Amino acid sequence: MTAAVIPLAEGVEEMEAVVVMDVLRRAGWLVTGAGLTAGPLTASRGVRLLPDATWAELDLAAFDALVVPGGAGGVAALRQDGRVAAAARDFFQRGQWVAAICAGPLVLQDAGLLAGRRATCHPGVARELTTTPRVDEPVVVDGRLVTSQGAGTVLEFALTLVALVDGAARAGTIARAMALHPVDFLRALPPA
Numbered sequence: 578m579t580a581a582v583i584p585l586a587e588g589v590e591e592m593e594a595v596v597v598m599d600v601l602r603r604a605g606w607l608v609t610g611a612g613l614t615a616g617p618l619t620a621s622r623g624v625r626l627l628p629d630a631t632w633a634e635l636d637l638a639a640f641d642a643l644v645v646p647g648g649a650g651g652v653a654a655l656r657q658d659g660r661v662a663a664a665a666r667d668f669f670q671r672g673q674w675v676a677a678i679c680a681g682p683l684v685l686q687d688a689g690l691l692a693g694r695r696a697t698c699h700p701g702v703a704r705e706l707t708t709t710p711r712v713d714e715p716v717v718v719d720g721r722l723v724t725s726q727g728a729g730t731v732l733e734f735a736l737t738l739v740a741l742v743d744g745a746a747r748a749g750t751i752a753r754a755m756a757l758h759p760v761d762f763l764r765a766l767p768p769a
Contacts, residue, residue: 579742580607581642581674582635584661585628588650591620592728593678597644600735603751604743606642611635613658621648632660642738643668647679647699647727655684662688669721674742676723678734682706685722696724732757 581601583594594610601608612618612628620626637643643665645655655661665688668675677685682698683705685691692708695717703711715730716723716737723741725734736757740748752758 582640586651586654590648591624593646596731604739642674645677645681652680678725679727695719699727
């Protein structure tokens with residue numbers, strides 16, 4: 578079973594955290610939402626979220642994927658903290674999946690992972706993406722790095738992660754069960 582960790586901080590974009598958790602759990606993944614601090618937090622649109630664990634109590638070596646959600650306030654907190662950027666470097670060096678959406682790719686940039694790679698981010702933070710040009714595509718896959726643009730691309734982002742790990746057929750099954758049509762982007766993905 579694939580295990581993914583999603584770091585959560587005050588100001589996280591709720592759709593980018595919760596929709597990714599939902600889709601990955603539908604795929605049978607073990608997904609842990611990890612708060613930078615203990616207790617509930619308030620997301621960017623006022624939704625209260627209760628993380629499954631705190632970042633400090635996790636054994637990050639037990640996870641196969643790190644998925645960084647966006648949200649200006651949440652990403653600012655992740656960047657200031659530094660532990661998630663360090664984890665992203667470690668995941669990448671171990672050959673694990675590293676993904677980020679919206680402003681989340683800035684955390685990957687802080688980790689030194691985007692130089693010379695294809696990546697995207699939310700248009701509102703494109704000027705801050707300084708180590709690689711922003712690709713204007715909903716989801717960009719470069720090896721084991723996956724980036725996406727924002728809340729409007731979150732389903733494609735999450736399903737792409739499922740397709741990359743479990744195959745396009747599995748992602749297609751999940752998409753159809755959610756009545757998501759069409760799922761043409763899945764055909765273009767490499768086999769798992």
